[in-house]
Amino acid sequence: MEETWATLGVDLHLETGGDASRHGVRRGLTDALREAVRGGRLAPGTRLPSSRALAVDLGIARNTVADAYADLVAEGWLTARQGSGTRVAERVVTPPARPRPPGRKGGAPTYDLTPGRPDLSAFPRAEWQKAARRALAAAPDDALGFADPRGRVELRTALAGYLARARGVHADPGRIVVTAGFVHALAILGRVLRARGLRTVTVESYGLDLHWNLLHRAGLRTAPLGFDALGTDVAGLAAGSSKAVLLTSAHQFPMGVPLHPDRRAAAVDWARRAGGLILEDDYDGEFRYDRQPVGALQGLDPEHVVYLGTASKSLAPGLRLGWMVLPAGVHDEVLAAKDADGASCGALDQLTLAEFITSGAYDRHVRRMRLRYRRRRDDLVRALATAAPHVEVHGLAAGLHAVLRLPPGHERTVVQAANWQHLALQGLSLFRHPEATPQDQDGLVVGYGTPAEHAWTGALQALCRVLAGAGG
Template sequence: MPESWANLGVDGVDLHLDVGSSGLRKGLTDALREAVRGGRLAPGTRLPSSRSLAVDLGIARNTVADAYADLVAEGWLTARQGSGTRVAQRSVPRPLAPPMPPRSSGSVAYNLLPGTPDLASFPRAEWLRAARRALGAAPNEALGYGDPRGRIELRTALADYLARARGVYADPDRIVVCSGFAHGLMLLAKVLRERRVREVAVDSYGLDVHWDVLAAAGLRLPPLPFDALGTRTEELAAMRPGAVLLTPAHQFPMGMPLSPGRRAEAVEWARLSDGLILEDDYDGEFRYDGQMVGALQGLDPDRVVYMGTASKSLAPGLRLGWMVLPGSLASVVAEAKGPEDWACGSLDQLTLAEFLTSGAYDRHVRGARLRYRRRRDQLVEALREHAPEVTVSGIAAGLHAVLELPPGTEQSVLRGAAWQRLGILGLSRFRHSDADLPARDAVVVGYGTPPDHAWAGALDALCRVMP
């Protein structure tokens, strides 16, 4: 059909439709959705009747009515008898937090930014040996376009490792390999939207880059209440989201595990409400005090999506992650990834599979765990000596610590760090803008980040900026 134009009765808002006859409904739905998402149609705006808009566009009235109905079902529009069709009242997107500082070694003199392991400790020689063995044994078809679920060799190795190390029920057919956590979350967000999920509850403290992935799919992100014991999962029943994103083994960035009672409450909510728990097990292998905290997924494999990566245990540059999915979702998520694996290199997958099955991965993690524990202990001791008013928390596991500061000092510490060219982040950087939380002054320090030769200098610089 030729191009069609219609004024929607709002100053400066025109609708342009230029699609083939078979795509009229979809084209109109997409155009209206983008007008609402982009703010050109404000909440509460009344849209033309289906009859008048159909006349303006020169299309059938049923097409407009169906497009309106689709957007009502998605939550973009509301329709009430007597008041017509209006743009739904939606929460205003929160202002994006400042972007993470660059992670390159040249951006800071002392790098204590959280989120990255010691890249200098990557086991290059062992990885190279695994790559040679994997390439030598690889069938020719491994060099072609792959299964969207990932190589069967890696999925089988992961199923064995996750079962014994993290308590995950992991059948290879339930695993989908992805290129990191954000990629996996993007695939899940797409599937959730297609299943008409509208809200995904999130922690009051977390990573905005993950929230933004979900928000970009049109999902609302109400924050769960948070107290001294961590995320209050008992509130899920009242909030009634379709899914929840949690870091139950080691809450990021606050550092506490989700208590047994709250773990059970989250699973019970998922069972009763047909909800889904997205479990981010980002550094579950690195626990130093007490027994290992197993994955939440083991409590109900049909209600929890377990997500892990090699980003903390090996290196984020590998771009290898995995999802262990409920049986009802495994094929759906694989379809969302595409008919062939365009994202994850087969040779890297085969190398990681060999690294796991040969025992090299376990040896590397054991060595890294000892090294990071020593650093944690040195951090605690140095702060006890040089900054006794600072409380260190969230250190039973992981690669970062939260330093609780005297009231009103977070910004002054960050300014001092900038002068020292010391890379640290304020706790406020990780706070959800809609969360009802008391004021809290703290900084988040990634003690796993520096190479060994730079650790002592980074620790000295940190002590210099403490109040």
Template structure:
């Protein structure tokens, strides 16, 4: 069987004016053997940069193997950067492999200097951060100056653990108007962000405000799960479908953590029936809902849906921050608490404010009250909507088989990939100088791939790149995506 495989390969080699020596006979190794042979042909110069390779159907027929064997080999070499594949133009030897040919010396690096690739990616498409160049410096400076000029002397003493009343009053008014939150300043506690809020709720001493088990969505930030695990809090994953988290699976948990406005990272909102159902569950179980409203202001296809907290302020802890809307450098967030939790959170925080700068709190209060925050959010909503539209248009033009999941909202999108291609797509992105994450990075360790409607995907943050660099980043992203399927076959198109 091995000899027939080698002879067949030699016939294909003659068609390409080269011989492919396949040195790994045996079951399950034909793809690896073909990969090795093609790499060696490129390294030796027998396959020059830009050389077209045969369509995978032709090669599979000549070799007498399944088409997927050749398709997988091509896909692996595309991911590694040996080959390039464009729909409509076939599979070719990558141009950059010229540097690997004999007689081409590698570019030496100066002593003490790192190669350019080691200094970081050329294109940062990771989720979670806004465009740093858009921080509203002049309006923020104006608010800071007014706050500093008007600040009473007590501001420069020990802080109130609840946070400055000026900010809590401004937040109560803004959240009621913009997010449908029902509260008053006395139920708002200022923190430095969502992670700080989790610490106060689950790690506080001497008594924890909340205890596990905590139900969480099957996909979320690993950092938050690690923080909870370090506190000894067991998390139970809830499956996710096109209607958001399946809250009907809630059982004996004491609390549930949700991202109802825009599920992170898959992108769907929590369906209206499930929003009501999770509040009913909390009432029946004397439990609580933690609502992470991390980017609730950024909805592009319609007016943002109000917070779940508005359905029952005594059963929902609403948590927000300015890390997405303004900047993660402004370490300010807030918890809107049911009355029974306020004293516990303040006890966990301590008598003196040790996290959020009082002067920053006053500046944010002015920024909200003056209308500057609303203007900034409107401007960024238009900017990020344009970024998302450009991403969708680029995919439609260059990778129409790749679907953007979820609603038009937020600072990132998930690209649904063909089954089994996520890992190779991430590798291909790295080769193109792109920093991004695969969807699997956010999956709860106890969740199965069946717990979500999207199983293979890329999480693409479109907010971070500077405007002048975004187009180039999209071109690189499209190059890294796996090829599409031939019409009616469901098989990858490589040539």
């Protein structure tokens, strides 16, 4: 027997604020249902009457009821699944608010699946401490003096060996400049390019607005390339006037695909013909799961590619350690620009990372984390296959995140529903360049590397609840 409002035993009062229009009735119904759920009169899992039955009970139009239900599904109060009807969402009852301890950030999510960070709880504290002690004991006196703008030679030497072995980078210690992370390196390069007379840097159609804004502040415009099933389309380089391009060639962020081999070759050919410069952001190149990591683009032409790496994804962003491997043609300009801004990384942190690499601890940590992230990726795929089979999962071969494709128009609804589940989640549209060709692609960028190990299961369950509630 189909539920009616009377069988639920809930007295529903519609307050329309004097507005008897369809909009006013819809608003009144939405508010009344929300308060019934919030106040516990409608328990989690309760099946609600069909829109037709409730419309008859209340003497209003069926479309008004359907719209009110849709509003509450979008907010996360209700779920709607084909064949299961509309139900009150399964949610943890929130206790009355207590005063927050001093310093606690208001509104902080319970679960965090935003991309761009590793599992910070897995930082190898004991191994890092051992490396720091050894590095400090062996540090020469001049390590405590004024810094070389290139960075400590011990770290540059260690990086040259590691990058050649693990990423296929042609790196001489004299061509490496240590920076305070990728953002610091990009800001320096932006100033150098602008000083050379460039007005535009070509970028990918998907990426981080933080990076685009850095280039804008340097006085440079950013012009996006196209994107298709093969990833970033570099054909636009030849058609444009820009002499520099920023690429995530090993693992496009956030779409998760490597630059196609033909397009890798085409990008290098363009740089040679046009005298252009490729800025290669190798942000998580160590984490590939289906085969050996894709080698760096820099290996194809070290004189036309600036290789940019960082310890932010492999270890922790708080270390503020990154590096550039520079072509001879820009080395002196970049070094002068870095020296002029006065920013440098702590010598002892550099020496510790050098020791961490040369001792083999860095390789062991990367292998350990690769296994952990692969397990989480597999957990994600299995859970979604059961809870939300309508969701397509992409970008699984590498990295710390996946892209979940949603039907058009669903992205905003799902992100709003995630907020009600206290889940930090970011939509794909957030990463689309404002000048990129519009694409009918709704989705989520799910950072499965971010949660601490103890929080991973809860975060995954929250995601499944949100996507299951969104329906197909």
